[in-house]
Amino acid sequence: MRFNVFKNTVLLFVFVMISCASKAKSKIIIKDKIHLTAKNNPIIIVGANQTDTYLSLLKGKRVGIVANQTSVIFKKKKIRAISIDLETNEQSLDHIVEKDTTTHLVDSLLSLKIDIKKVFSPEHGFRGRIDAGELVKDGIDTKTNLPLVSLYGKNKKPTKEQLEGLDIIVFDIQDVGVRFYTYISTLHYIMEACSEQGIPVLILDRPNPNGHYIDGPTLEIKNKSFLGMHPIPLVHGMTIGEYAQMINGEKWLKNGSQCEITVITIKNYTHDTFYSLPIRPSPNLPNDQAIKLYPSLGLFEGTNVNAGRGTEFQFQRYGAPFLNKKTHTFSYTPVANFGAKHPKHKNELCYGEDLKNEELSGVMTLKWVIRAYQNSTDKSLFFNTNNFTKHAGTDKLQQQIVTGLSETEIKASWLDDLEAFKNTRNKYLLYD
Structure with missing residues (x-):
């Protein structure tokens, strides 16, 4: 299901209806927000939507948030449908319809009096408008006046000074389940920095739209970079929360340290659940x-x-x-x-x-x-x-392509690594 953001307008849309019996024309006007609910849809409820579960962990704390444009809480906005007879101009309440809307996690937590001190922004920036590979600058968010700390600029790992004065970090970013999609590298560095400073991390989990399969070559550590930091396949089949557990469990952080994490899991989700992303996770993944x-x-x-x-x-x-x-x-x-x-x-x-x-x-x-x-x-x-x-x-894949190996032959060379990864992955799964 897709979700579209609607501004609070009086007139949202107009239907023109023709009565088959009388041929009299009328129109139905949908207007006036009258109620909000806190669910994104009847099936999947993302971690961010479960405020009753995690607000107690944030109350009275000085909070930092790792977020971008996907860090939203989904809501249902009920709208009055009013029928207007075009000949008599008489109005009558027809029915109530629901429209999907969102509020940004930062805005929601501020309205709930959570003491947010700063926002950390990954590749593409806090509002998700920056090109791939383009440096993200520190600054001030014009809407909230919160300081923005770039994690895709001078440093990709928060410094001790940038974390100073924070009691907890919230991580809420929509991922797409591909190793070279850099949000999981940002997750690693957040966990590593927070481990060093003794700061817990609260992860608000979201579905992985490519979470139903595992495929691709497994990273060799000699080729480690921000495009891939750990020995996982190109398509890893894990959510952010599951991957965080793997980082801890496999002791991939510096010096084998571990970060204190709490994962707010997704309700009614399995790895086979289809999930259509409601918001572009980055500028060049539109649908x-x-x-x-x-x-x-x-x-x-x-x-x-x-x-x-x-x-x-x-x-x-x-x-x-x-x-x-x-x-x-x-x-x-x-x-x-x-x-x-x-x-x-x-x-x-x-x-x-x-x-x-x-x-x-x-x-x-x-x-x-x-x-x-x-x-x-x-x-x-x-x-x-x-x-x-x-x-x-x-470096094997380029060699295999140049020497003329078929896709079947190349994929056969991945099988042992994929099986080994699946066995490791099973230890950290939160969903069927």
Whole structure:
């Protein structure tokens, strides 16, 4: 289910209705907020929505929050539906309808008199408007006047000084379950810094839209970077809360330390539950299709092939000027836009594939990367080797593609590592 944010307006929408019996015209006006509830939908209730469970942990504490635009509490807003007869102008109350809305976690906690001292912002910033890879600056949030501390600028790990005066940190960010999506690296550094300062971390868990499968090469520690810090597959099948438990349990923090964490689990969720993200988790993941294809097309980020940035179909197409236009007949031209000021091959005609209607579920595929490499008119232009290795987590994948191995052969080389990871993962699962 999708959720859309509505401003408090008197007139939200108008239906024009025609009576079959009398042919008299009337319209129904939906207006006036009259009630709010605290559930995002009848099935899944995210951690942030369960304020009754965690407010007692925050009362009287000096609080820091790691958050972005996805850190919201979902609500149902009941609206009066008023029927107006267009001939007599008479009004009558027809029925009550519900509309989905949200409030930001920070705004909600401030209204509940929680003493928030500062907000820590990850890649893309607190409001989620900054390009991938672009540095996030410290500052002041104009809405709340809270200080913003960047975790994607001069430092990715909070300093002792930045944590000074805080009693607890709240972590609430929507993830998409892919190793090179950097929010889980931010989680690691938050846990590590808080462990060193003796500060507990409260994690408000959210569903993983790619949580129903595990796939991809496992990171080799020699290739550790902010795009992948631990020996997990490219698609790990865990929520943020589960992954935090793994970080602690496997003693991946500096010096094998552990962070005191409390996870507010998601109600009515399993790893097989379909979840459509209500808010873009980052500027270039605009919809369910992009999120589904991201594990596969994200590998293009380590090449000189454009993966839809600079278009309205990010991670739903790929292309480059050096792909063979006889085999890649779809074409488009990336331009500067929201989330991509400088996309690859900006203002250049790119040849590739349109995947916006591609059916793919429960698997990541290498077929598009392999096909693009094999159909490059100049293969020396294809890989950005260092960056591709960081995304893949291994230098073997590029070698396998270059030597002409099939997807089936490459995937077979992952199997032992995937089985070992699944056995480790089972120890930390919070959901079926």
